[in-house]
Amino acid sequence: MKNRLKSLIICLFLVIAIILAGSMQAPAARYYIDITSPYFKKIPVAIPEFKILSQGRTEKEIALTNKLKKSLPDILIHDLEFCGLFRILSPKGFLIDPQKMGVKTKEINFKNWRVQGTDLLVRGAFQIINNTLLIELRLFDVLKAKMIVGRAYEAPMEDARIAIHKFSEEIYKALTGKKGIFLTKIAFVNKEKKNKLLYVCDFDGENVQKVVKSGDILLSPEWSPDGKKLAYVSIEDMGPALYLTDLLRGTVRRLCSYRGLNIAPAW
Known part of the structure; x- marks a missing residue:
């Protein structure tokens, strides 16, 4: 009986010690924007042109590097302006050369x-090394100097925009605690002569890719x-049918074409 009581006391002390140790840990820093607040104001953000770490080995890489130092931050600027939480400061007022x-x-x-x-x-x-973009991105709190x-x-050059969108997502999540829309995609139908495509x-209308081409609606x-x-609807001679396309494999297959209306696919 004494041994059992002793074991219970030891377990109780261990539980208390664990709880106290957890409570003594410093709380994780959290940056949060309450966009529902009536007093919310857009946050002033400075995004200078990106610094070039290496000009590149070929004339093509050098020309591309000089172009990207401005075009890459422009993508980030567009992302942050789109979400409506930030006021982007004009680079005309910057006191320091971004390359220095x-x-x-x-x-x-x-x-x-x-x-x-x-x-x-x-x-x-x-x-840029061998047509691969190597990029470092950091967001700083100027008031706290941290x-x-x-x-x-690290991304192939054709995915440079995706790398910037990913950092926009990181910024939004760090400041609001919520997931952003910067990595989302839009699907739409357009007409090209007699064909429907x-x-x-991407969410910003860039990186347009053709998925399906058809003579049907x-x-x-x-x-x-x-x-x-x-999933989508194709209006064929026999009536509407539902199709499914796999974007990774590039395959298309018919799901159903029952009598009547095969419309409005939903998952």
Whole structure:
């Protein structure tokens, strides 16, 4: 009986110790924007052109690098403007040459940015090696002089936009605690001469890709929950039929063509 009581006391002390240890840990820092607040104001953000880490080995890489130092931050600017939470500051007011300033916390003069009325600062640095984009992106809290989130991406050049969209997603999640829309896709039908075509594109209308081409009328594209397939309606001679296309495999198959109306696919 004494041994049992002793074991219970020891277990009780262990539980209390675990609880106290957990409560003594420093709470994780969280950046949160309450977009439902009536007092919410757009946050001023500075996004200078990205720093070039290496000009490249060929004339083509050098030309592309000089173009990307402006076009890559433009993608990020468009993303953040689209969500309506941020006010992007004009680069005309920046006091430092982006190619001369650093990209890490210790390399940035936050005082200069505070003078310009900046709350958040995004710094990017990149290089191109063998048609592959290597890029570092960081979001800083200028008032606290600390980094909020930082990521490094390696992507083929054709996926450069996706890398920027991914960081936009990281920014939105870090500041609101919610998932953004920057990696979502849009499916739509368009007409080309006598043909109807089913397309998909990024949320911002870029990266348009043709999925299905048909002489029949195409309607009502509907995404699968995993975003890998599209169901749609094709109005054929025998009436409407439901089809399914696998975006990864590039395959199309008929799901059903019963008598009557085969319309409005839903998962």
